[in-house]
Amino acid sequence: MQIAIAKLRLDGGTQHRPLDDAALEEYESLFRDGSKCPPVSVIHDDGTYWLYDGFHRVEAARRAGLDDIEADVQGGGRRDAVFLSFGANAGHGVRRRPGEVAAIVRALLADPEWGAMSQGRIAKAVKCSQGTVSRVLSDSTHARMSRGPVVGLDGREYSTENIGRPVDRLGNRLDALTGKRADNVRRVFAEAGTIDGLVRDLGRIKTKVLSQHQAGDRLYAALNEKMWIADTANALAALTGTRPYAVCPRCNAGGCDGCADRGWVTRLTYEAMQKAMTDSCAHESR
Numbered sequence: 001m002q003i004a005i006a007k008l009r010l011d012g013g014t015q016h017r018p019l020d021d022a023a024l025e026e027y028e029s030l031f032r033d034g035s036k037c038p039p040v041s042v043i044h045d046d047g048t049y050w051l052y053d054g055f056h057r058v059e060a061a062r063r064a065g066l067d068d069i070e071a072d073v074q075g076g077g078r079r080d081a082v083f084l085s086f087g088a089n090a091g092h093g094v095r096r097r098p099g100e101v102a103a104i105v106r107a108l109l110a111d112p113e114w115g116a117m118s119q120g121r122i123a124k125a126v127k128c129s130q131g132t133v134s135r136v137l138s139d140s141t142h143a144r145m146s147r148g149p150v151v152g153l154d155g156r157e158y159s160t161e162n163i164g165r166p167v168d169r170l171g172n173r174l175d176a177l178t179g180k181r182a183d184n185v186r187r188v189f190a191e192a193g194t195i196d197g198l199v200r201d202l203g204r205i206k207t208k209v210l211s212q213h214q215a216g217d218r219l220y221a222a223l224n225e226k227m228w229i230a231d232t233a234n235a236l237a238a239l240t241g242t243r244p245y246a247v248c249p250r251c252n253a254g255g256c257d258g259c260a261d262r263g264w265v266t267r268l269t270y271e272a273m274q275k276a277m278t279d280s281c282a283h284e285s286r
């Protein structure tokens with residue numbers, strides 16, 4: 001339909017980049033020549049027309065002295081217009097530059113509801129590749145973590161000065177290791193986050209079942225609460241206990257009996273080794 005340009009609201013937070021002068025000039029002369037441009041996209045919300053795709057076309061038509069412009073109009077609210085604007089110009093009009101696409105992904109991620117969507121859904125909304133979404137996400141995680149110490153799963157604060165560098169849970173740098181088992185140690189710590197994820201999943205399952213049972217959900221009526229708590233606590237302890245913790249303090253990734261020739265140790269083994277060292281030092285100084 002034809003819609004009066006004066007009626008369009010351009011201030012709904014649906015514009016994600018500045019207008020490009022060269023494109024405006026080209027569109028303006030097209031309009032002056034009487035050429036047709038593809039319709040712009042508008043959300044009609046109870047008398048208000050939110051423009052979410054076609055900012056260049058609208059501005060060029062205005063400069064060419066036109067009063068109306070061809071528009072695709074659908075019902076909705078301003079928030080719908082903002083959501084649809086993330087995918088605007090993906091396949092037509094003034095093409096988006098890669099840096100602009102990343103900025104649009106960041107704008108979407110800043111919204112609590114939309115930012116919680118899966119990477120696939122975000123990619124679909126922005127009409128970009130999932131690789132772009134995951135790059136922006138890891139960049140922003142990196143930026144967030146670089147601001148100060150982070151709190152680990154164990155509740156302790158960890159310095160962020162080694163962010164981007166592979167380290168063990170004690171902050172020992174892994175890229176400088178030279179021992180025979182150094183590659184094994186680096187590989188293991190690169191994958192160790194998988195265990196943290198499983199520990200979180202298991203914790204969620206534990207809590208979910210328990211709260212359903214306690215809320216009187218008949219599906220869990222036969223649950224033995226005490227056993228469930230004890231068994232899941234054991235499973236969590238067993239899983240947490242297998243997590244790679246530190247480069248073996250005895251062989252420094254060279255391989256020894258203490259670390260079963262792995263070059264790395266769990267927290268329990270590490271603490272036992274530390275205690276053994278302290279004890280023998282105390283013994284020698286007597």
Ligand SMILES: [Zn+2]
Nearest residue numbers: 248251256259
């Ligand atoms: Zn060792």
